[in-house]
Structures are given as structure tokens and as C-alpha cells.
Amino acid sequence: MNRARRARAGRRPGGADTREEILVAARAVFAEHGYDRGTVRLVAATAAVDPALIYHYFDSKQQLFVAAMDLTWDWEALLPAIAEGPRHEMGERLVRTMLGLWEDPDVQPRFLGVVRAAVTDPGAAELVRALLTEGPIPILGRAIGTPDGGLRAMLAASHVMGLALLRYILRVEPLASADVETLVAIVGPTVDRYLTGSAPAR
Amino acid sequence: MNRARRARAGRRPGGADTREEILVAARAVFAEHGYDRGTVRLVAATAAVDPALIYHYFDSKQQLFVAAMDLTWDWEALLPAIAEGPRHEMGERLVRTMLGLWEDPDVQPRFLGVVRAAVTDPGAAELVRALLTEGPIPILGRAIGTPDGGLRAMLAASHVMGLALLRYILRVEPLASADVETLVAIVGPTVDRYLTGSAPAR
Numbered sequence: 001m002n003r004a005r006r007a008r009a010g011r012r013p014g015g016a017d018t019r020e021e022i023l024v025a026a027r028a029v030f031a032e033h034g035y036d037r038g039t040v041r042l043v044a045a046t047a048a049v050d051p052a053l054i055y056h057y058f059d060s061k062q063q064l065f066v067a068a069m070d071l072t073w074d075w076e077a078l079l080p081a082i083a084e085g086p087r088h089e090m091g092e093r094l095v096r097t098m099l100g101l102w103e104d105p106d107v108q109p110r111f112l113g114v115v116r117a118a119v120t121d122p123g124a125a126e127l128v129r130a131l132l133t134e135g136p137i138p139i140l141g142r143a144i145g146t147p148d149g150g151l152r153a154m155l156a157a158s159h160v161m162g163l164a165l166l167r168y169i170l171r172v173e174p175l176a177s178a179d180v181e182t183l184v185a186i187v188g189p190t191v192d193r194y195l196t197g198s199a200p201a202r
Numbered sequence: 203m204n205r206a207r208r209a210r211a212g213r214r215p216g217g218a219d220t221r222e223e224i225l226v227a228a229r230a231v232f233a234e235h236g237y238d239r240g241t242v243r244l245v246a247a248t249a250a251v252d253p254a255l256i257y258h259y260f261d262s263k264q265q266l267f268v269a270a271m272d273l274t275w276d277w278e279a280l281l282p283a284i285a286e287g288p289r290h291e292m293g294e295r296l297v298r299t300m301l302g303l304w305e306d307p308d309v310q311p312r313f314l315g316v317v318r319a320a321v322t323d324p325g326a327a328e329l330v331r332a333l334l335t336e337g338p339i340p341i342l343g344r345a346i347g348t349p350d351g352g353l354r355a356m357l358a359a360s361h362v363m364g365l366a367l368l369r370y371i372l373r374v375e376p377l378a379s380a381d382v383e384t385l386v387a388i389v390g391p392t393v394d395r396y397l398t399g400s401a402p403a404r
Contacts, residue, residue, distance in 0.1 A: 118372060119321045125372050132374050151376045155389060162364020170320060170327050172334050174353045190392055
């Protein structure tokens with residue numbers, strides 16, 4: 001979907017290539033220097049363009065970071081994969097979908113970059129906070145349909161993020177080498193308890 | 203308990219004060235510069251001692267970091283608070299105990315320092331990995347008593363860490379302002395499902 005969007009954007013004469021070159025440079029700069037020290041000036045130098053041109057395409061450094069990390073694309077495309085199917089298996093589908101992204105060699109470095117930036121840099125933390133509170137998680141919260149639905153959706157997200165932190169960033173065993181379907185089978189119903197708004201089962 | 207241990211160590215003439223001064227300096231250096239750039243040389247300069255003296259008290263920079271972050275102390279003291287009481291409320295006690303530590307103004311900066319260091323620095327990640335795989339979590343895993351007990355204990359830990367990440371580091375709402383007992387009531391039974399080794403409840 002992302003590629004398709006890029007291909008469409010490519011029809012805009014001239015501009016798309018420059019925008020794409022800026023994003024490639026930004027990805028390299030943020031990966032090497034982190035968010036804080038990865039300045040717009042440095043991105044401009046790497047892309048061999050004037051810094052003003054970057055602000056022509058992106059309103060702010062945060063927008064540039066989001067675009068470079070490619071976090072805005074396929075949340076909408078992913079939602080049906082989570083929502084469609086038996087309701088009581090939604091947790092499993094959510095965990096399978098999110099772990100699938102983390103396992104993707106094209107996505108994992110970007111997720112790693114975002115988490116690393118968010119944990120150490122207040123600006124990146126602000127941005128991740130916005131992604132979490134304005135993105136698909138509140139939609140999920142409203143779908144749960146209980147007064148604490150928003151809290152439950154965020155708790156489900158916190159479990160998936162903690163799992164990713166231990167498995168992909170700290171690489172802690174036995175989580176790191178567990179296969180995805182084993183994790184889906186154990187974590188899925190746990191997340192499902194949050195999503196279905198069920199009373200705590202003992 | 204930690205204070206008591208320090209007091210006992212204080213009987214050793216001279217040494218304990220110097221060791222404590224090194225730890226105070228290390229805490230300040232790691233908090234300001236992070237793990238990677240917080241060198242032993244810098245700690246020595248801050249404590250106004252010779253770097254060799256630091257290696258007299260601590261075998262390595264990692265050991266110094268662990269001691270400065272005070273992560274080795276009260277796990278054993280905490281275990282009874284989690285283990286003692288009705289088995290089906292163990293998850294609630296675990297979540298209450300861990301959130302209690304994160305809420306403690308003396309502990310939170312140290313936890314923050316450790317997570318920040320672990321996410322960005324391979325050496326600190328290695329150290330946190332060791333704390334997670336050799337500390338109280340495998341004990342919990344064996345207590346669960348199922349073949350996948352180790353995995354379940356680490357999944358419970360991953361949920362608590364993810365919750366802390368979103369609540370205390372990224373400060374995402376509605377998690378950040380939820381009161382502790384609300385979280386204990388929702389997250390406790392979820393963690394309990396891992397700890398009691400129960401089959402996934404639908």
C-alpha cells in the first residue's frame with residue numbers, strides 16, 4: 001500500500017523524487033544520530049538540498065521523522081485484518097498482526113528507531129504519544145464499548161509494546177526465540193480480555 | 203533493607219564512605235550522560251578519586267552501574283509481598299508491588315535511567331537481560347509449575363514493563379493519570395492468568 005502511494009505520488013512531476021530523496025536521507029540520519037542530534041540541517045546536507053526545501057515538504061522536524069519512519073501508512077489497512085473474524089479471536093489477530101510487523105525486516109528497524117527515540121527524547125516521546133492517542137487505539141477503545149474502553153485499548157497496546165521491548169530490543173529469553181504462533185496462542189486471549197471488555201476471569 | 207545493609211557495611215572502617223561517594227557520583231554521571239557516555243573516568247573525576255579505586259570496589263562498569271542504580275537490593279524482600287496471600291490474587295499483588303516501585307520518587311529515576319540505558323546501549327541491555335533472566339522472574343516461572351512457566355513469567359514481566367513504558371516514560375493517557383488501584387484491578391487478573399498457568403479463558 002505504501003509503495004502504491006509512493007507510485008501515485010511519483011506522478012507529480014519532479015517533486016516526488018526529491019521528497020523521497022529527503023526521506024531516504026532522514027532515515028539514515030535518524031538511524032545514525034538519533035532524533036535529537038539528527039538535525040534538519042544534517043538531513044538537508046545528506047540529501048544535498050537546501051534546508052528550506054525540507055520545510056516545503058514537511059511542516060516540522062517531527063513530521064519529517066514520522067514520514068521517514070513510515071509510521072503513517074498502513075494502520076487503516078491493518079484494522080480490517082484485526083477487526084474481521086470471530087470477535088473472541090480479535091486479541092490473537094491483533095497480536096499476530098503486530099508481531100508480524102515487528103518480524104518484518106523492513107519494518108523492524110523503523111520501529112526500533114521510534115522506540116529508541118521516544119524513550120530518550122522528549123520531542124519523539126510527544127510524537128509517539130500523539131500516534132498512540134490519536135491513531136487506531138482510541139478507535140479500538142470505542143469499539144470495546146465499555147466506559148473504560150479507552151483504558152483497556154491502551155492496556156492492550158502496552159502489553160504488545162512490552163512484549164516487543166523484551167523480545168526485539170532487549171532480546172530476553174525465552175521470549176526472544178519463542179515462535180510467533182506460540183506467543184499468539186498465549187498472549188492473544190490475554191489481550192482479548194481487554195478488547196472484549198469482559199470482567200476479570202479468575 | 204538497603205539502608206540497613208549500608209549501615210552494616212559502614213562498620214568497615216573508611217571504605218564504606220568512599221564506596222558510597224563513588225555510587226553517588228556514578229548516579230549523577232549516568233543520569234546526566236547516560237550509560238554509554240558515563241565513563242568510569244568521569245565518575246572518578248566527579249567523586250574526586252583515582253579510577254583504580256573504583257575498580258577496587260567494582261569489577262566492571264556494569265557492576266558499578268547496577269550498584270549505582272540500586273537494582274540488586276530488595277527483590278528478595280519483595281517476593282513475599284507478591285507470593286503471600288490468596289493464589290488467585292497474586293497478579294494483583296505483583297502489579298501493585300511493581301507500580302508501587304515505579305511510583306516511589308526515590309526509585310522512579312533509577313528505573314527510568316535503566317530503561318533508557320537498556321534501550322539505547324548494548325552493554326546496558328546485556329545487563330538488564332541478565333537481571334531479567336537470572337533474578338526473580340525465573341523463580342516465578344518455576345513456581346507456575348507448567349512447562350511454559352518460564353515463558354509465562356516473562357510475559358507477565360513484559361506486560362508490567364510495557365505498562366511502565368507507556369505510563370511513566372511516554373506518559374500516554376488515559377494510562378498516565380489512571381490511579382494505581384484501577385490499574386491493579388484490570389491488569390492484576392490479566393497477569394494472574396499467566397502466573398496461574400491457566401488455559402486461555404474465552
